[in-house]
Each structure stands twice: as C-alpha cells, then as structure tokens.
Amino acid sequence: MDIAESAMDGLVARLKGEVFTPQDAGYARELPGFNRIGQHRPDVIVAAQSAEDVSAAVSFAARQGLPIAVQATGHGIAAPALGGVLVSTRRMNAVAVDPVTRTAYVEAGAQWHQVIAAAAPHGLAPLNGSSPLVGVVGYTLGGGLGPLGRQYGFAADHVTCIELVTADGGVRQVTRDRHPDLFWALRGGKGNFGIVTGLWFGLMPVRRLYGGGLHFPGEQAAQVLHTWRRWSATVPEEMTSSVSLLRLPDVPDVPEFLRGVFAAHVRISFTGRAEEGERLVRPLRECGTPLADSVAEMPYTAVGDIHQDPAHPLPYHERNIMLRELGSQAVEALLRVAGAGSSCGDLMVEVRHLGGALARPAEVPNAVGVREGAYTLSTLSAPGSPDVVLGAMEEWGTGRRYLNFLAGADTAGSAAECFAPETLSRLARVKAAVDPDNLFRLNHNIAPLP
Template sequence: MARQPQYSAIPDGAVDRLVSEVKGEVFLPDDPGYEAELDGFNRIGRHHPAIVVGAITAEDVAAAVRVAAELGLPVGVQATGHGIAAPAEGALLVTTHRMNTVAVDPVARIARAEAGAQWHQVIATAAYHGLAPLNGSSHLVGVVGYTLGGGLGPLGRLYGYAADHVTRVHLVTADGQHRTVTPDSHGELFWALRGGKGNFGIVTALEFGLVPVARLYGGGLYFPGAQAPAVLDAWREWTRTVPETLTSSVALLRLPGLHQVPGHPAGELAVHVRIAFTGGQEEGEALVRPLREAGTLLADTVADMPYSDVAQIHQDPTEPLPYHERNLVLREFDEDALAALLAAAGPDSACTDPMVELRHLGGALSRPPAVPNAVGRDGAYTLSTLSLPGSPDVVLPPLSGWSTGRRYLNFLAGADTAGSAPDCFDEATLARLLRVKKDYDPHNTFRLGHALLPGAS
C-alpha cells in the first residue's frame, strides 16, 4: 500500500496573508489545480507540500519565503522538475514556470532569463542575433537550475560551463529579501550560487553572457549495439586528439519504442555518438571520419546545422517520464575502464538502463573561469546513467576505480541521490559552501532537493 503523504497544518491567517500578497496562485492540498501544479518532467518522485505558491513575480517569491520562515517551513522550488530529488513533504513549494520572460541584449551579448524560463526560449531569441547560450543537451530544461548546477553542454570544451558566464543573479534569500548578486556585491554568495545550486535562496532571474555561435557541424552517429566495443574504443582514442572546438559524448541506448533509434528495434542496444563542432563543415567531416569508419552506421545525422537546432544532437526525450539519474566523474577512461564499462553495460551484460553516457570534458571545462565559482574541474569524463524506477545502480560501482571521487550535481535525480550533493565538491570547496550557507541561510530553510546540509521536511 502506498504511504499517504503527511501535510502540515497551515494557519488560516498565513494562507489569507499569502493570498492577499501574492499576485500568482496559492494552492492547498484539497484545492483544484494542486495536483496539476506539482507535475514535473521527471516522474520518479512527486512533491507533497503543505502549500504551493505559483509565483508570477519576484515579490511573490519573497512573500512566500517570508511566510514560510515565520511558520518554520522548509522551502522548495520547482521550474520544470527535471532534477527532483527527495519529495518535498509538508513544505512550502514555489513553482516558477509562470515566470518565463527572456530578453537578449545583442550588443552586450547578455541574456536575462526569469526563474521559469526554458533553454529553447533563450536559444531561439539569441539565434536571431547570431548568438548562442551555454545551454544543455535538452532544450526543455530550466535555465536557472541547470546553470546553478554548473551547466555542461554542447559548447563546453570551447566555452566552459554555463555557470562561468553568469554576470548577475537576482535572488530571494532565507530572510525574504531581494538581493542583486554580482562579483562586487555579495561576492562569496555569487561564487557559491554558481555550482552550489538551490541551497542559498530562490533565483528570480539570471543574467549571463552569450557566445558568437550561429552554426554547428553537429548531430549523431548511430551504430548497432554489437559494435559497442569497437565504437567506444575508437571514440576513446579519438577524444585524446580532438580540438577544443569539438565537444562530444557517446551513449549506450536501450530505448523504448517512444524514443527508438532510427532503423533499429525498440529496446535493443544501440550506440549513439553525439557531435558538436563549431568549425566549418569540411574540417568537421575530416575530424569525424574516424568515427564514421568505426562501425556500420544505422543512421548519420551529423551535418551543418543552425545552432537553433542544437537539441537534435542528443535527441533527449521530450515527454515526461520517470527515471533515476546517477553519475561519476572519471579521471581517465583507459582500456581497463572500457572493459569494465562493457562488462557492466555492453552487449553481453544484463544492463537494462535506457541510457549510459560518457561525456568528454577537458578544454575550457578543465580551466578556472575568469570569475571563480564552485564548479569542480578535476575530471576527464563524466559517466552518467538513466535507470528505470526501482532499478539498482549496476553500472557505476564497477567504474569507481577510475573515479575522481566526485559526482556532477546536474546529473542526479531520484530520492536515492538526495544526499549526494556533498559528493560533488572537494573538501575545501564544500567547507567554503557551508560557510556561505551559514551566512545566508542559518536555519537551513532551503534544505530540499540536493541539499548541502540534511534536514527533514
């Protein structure tokens, strides 16, 4: 029998105050619209808050945080719901999907995105001016959560993490105050927000730099699963030589029919190499040729493309579904690591994970940014998995011998990852983050999601 959610009683006076102060909507568990308001992309978990504030302004967010502080409630936030950790029960949840305005200054090459904006909005607006953001593989992910967690995307090896390009953060802290956070104002908080995710407040808007990229030579190469050993080995060797203008990953896919590989039976193993090269088509063809020759192609979508089509590279799912997301950061991926991965997830394994992906790091992803932040940079690859509900972690433990000991914060989802945030930072960085946490959230109000400090909701 499913456990019934436990709701905290909210005094009528507090509800009336919120309703009077908030321009958006306020939902209690028995209200029409409450359940729909909680829907998120990743259905591996579901929040059961005592009260929900559907914010449409920054002042709505501030009012919600002030009331929660008075009631002693933890505060959570949901934009798109891609990175849900432990469900928020008995809390106050702020939903931000109504706050989705995006603006671009093409002269300054700066974008401003509100709390609920998604990457497709920024991509389309920036592309009109021949510019691009440091978005991720999915165009449906929220700008804010992705960026605060680091932001590892198709332009990463050339331009670094999305967090590296943030110039200004508009934030509501645990005291319900609006703060404009920059390198020169609340500098330690500015450092911590860029990499420490939602542990310090609720971001109402982000401002960040854009890069002059209008086109890519990009797409995917698909191979039969039986050729995974040869393709993975070719990609492994190839990543040792490619320029920083080329960012890539390789995935072992066992996808349901809804997301099947072209020309391949649904659910059967296939290999998908993802390519994003900022140079010209002729140079790109020469660079990619060794991979095209690594096996028998099922499909080849790598071609010159406008940057606005960048989501076609990874072909991430576009419909909500439940999945665990877990990862390791690898210091290297040598022949022994390849053998271990094939044993755990290759064609002769018992693996059922819909996706096991290696992303190539290095380049700007390994260098400190102009304005330091909390994002770790000590790995050569990330290894991440998407697993079915209830599936144990069978792929990552055999690769732990090649791990840096770190995880990547944005590639974590599901209740079993709720305590993993400290694993994403080295000892000195974690200590510094906790000092900032103590200064700006001394009562651990923002303890939901991937929290730096534990705390029951």
C-alpha cells in the same frame, strides 16, 4: 501541517499569483515536473508570477517554520517536498537578449529553447544543455555542461548577475562586487542559498554547428567506444562529444529503429568549419556500420537534435561519477557491465568528453567542483533500478560526482560528493550566513556550518 487561516489569507493578499493547498482543484495540476521519479506533496504551492511573489512565499514559509522547495521544469528532482512550501516558478519565463553586450536575461522559469530562439537572430548562442526543455536557472546554478562546453566552459562561468530571494524574504542583486561570497557559492552550489528570480549571463558567437549523431548496432559498441576513446584524445576544443549505450523501450516517442534494441550513439558538436568537422568525424564513421548518420551542418537552433533527449515526462533515476581517465582497461570494464551481452538494464549509459575550457578555472571563480575530470560517466535508469555500472567503474573515478546529473531520492544526499572538502566547507559557511535554519533543504542539500 495545520496552517492558520489568517496566515493563508495574509499570503494570498500579498500575491499576484495563485496559492494551492491539497484541497484545491488546481493542486494536482501544479505538482508534476518532467522527471516523475519523485512526487511533491507540499502543504502549500505558490504559483509565483514575480520576485515579489517569491519573496512573499519565502517569508510565509519562514514564519511557519516550513521547508521550501522550488520547481521550474522538474528535471533534477532530488528530495520530494512531503510537506512544506513548493514555489512553482514556471510562469516566470521572460527572456531578453542584448546583442550589443552579448548577454541574456531570464526569469526563474525560463527554458533553454526560449533563449536559443531569442539569441539566434543575432548570431549568438547560450551555453545550454543537451535538452532545450531544461530550465535555465537550475541547470546554470548546478554548473551547466553542454554541447559547447569544451570550447567555452560551464554555463556558470559566464553568469554576471543573479537576482536572489534569500531565507529572510529579502531580494538581493548578487554580483562579483556585491555579495561576492554568495556570488561564488550560487554558481555551482545550486539551489541551497535562496530562490533565483533573475539571471544575467553571457552568450557565445555561435550561429551554426557541424553536429548530430551516429547510431551503431549494439554489437559494434566495443569498436565504437574504443575508437571514440582514442579519437577524443586528439580533437580540438571546438569539438564536444559523447557516446551513449542505449536500451530504449518500444514506445512511440523513440525512433522506430531504436525501439527495444541495444545501440551505441555518438553525439557530435563542432563549431569549426563543416569541412574540418567532416575530416575529424571520418574515423568514427568508418569504425562500424551506422544505423543512422545525422552529422551535418546545422543551425544552432537545431542543437537539441544532437542528443535527442526525451521530449515528454517520464520517471528516471540519474546518477554519475567523474572519470580521471578512460583507457582501454576502463572501456573494457564498461563494456563488461553495460555492453553487448551484459545484464545492464539502464536506459542510457553515457560517457562525455570534458577537458578544454571545462578544465580551466572560471575568470570569476565559482564553486563548480568537477574541473579535474576528464570524462563524465552517467546513467539513466528506470524506477527501482540499482546502480550497477557506476560501482564497477569507481576504480577510474575521481571520487566526485557532477551535481546536475543527479536525480531521484537516492541522490538527495550526494552534494558532499560533488565538491572538494575545502569547497564544501566554504559553501557550508555561506549557507550558514544566508540560510542558517536550512529552509532550502528539499534539494541536493548543503547543510549550514554549525
């Protein structure tokens, strides 16, 4: 799109940060996110350094009639920005912890490892996800399901204040008392209502875990899954766990014993005493012959070692469904499509145990739409890979998907599947009130109610 030189000059004059167009040398360096499944090609990139920069970028886009995309780390890319304005927030990465109120404040581009490190000296922990490299804001707005979930709920449940730039360029402080409908919608509706430039949320009194992983040979996947299924129905809320079926490539980033082989990986996060954790985990240890066993007492700062998510960018589809139950028939069906001897090519097929605090309403209601699920079933797949596993498991599904476990252009239209009809309708009404022209549509979009 041709943009008048005077308009560009006006944008540059308002910014502390930089502006890049396709003709600029820094344009290509600013584009890539962590997930390379999609590539942005905007008309303009604004490398924001402050809320005022974000406000200027949004006002510029609105005057030009351009859609707006936002990128901090780029883990959850849906619709690539092919044209429009991309607001890059990665330079806005300040983090502050208040140990007295047990709260944290982050700017738009902060990552979880920063919050974990800042909270740990005070015996506190955030409700981060499995990878410490994920951006705090996008993860939290999408719900936020992590290793402390069964005990403390979704990250969105503990947000207390949001600084938001809306489609009119205004900067709002959004709380349960100020803009309550918007506060409800932002916590679960993700990036549909503006650009979050600051976030305040509660921290948990967690200093250490009994956690880690048990890796088993792929031929033992059936006994591992069946044992874990029965076991997960008996454990306390202090135990959050999952099982992944892994088919990882033979590359240096992958531990040598997992390269190019099929394996089952049980992930354990327990906040109780180590002796109790060891007792609880014993049936899993004894269900097969582990290739590796890293489950032990650990500081919370090592939480990323549990899932061992990739640390370097790569392209992948991420898809999921919510399961209402996981009985023996469901496990057998999963093994047929993803177990030993199957034709499954997914890099990872993971079942996460939900329930506990994840099933209870938030103290301050929000739009997180998957509390009825007993488990999530998600897949990570190489570019071009079709969805085979999830389709075979729909019989046990709730009909919902979890917003944060969706990435790739084929998931861009999936927002409607993440919410009950009445929740989606309310989200669309809030969207109409704050973004009637749907400027924020380069995402898992919720269209404004006409």
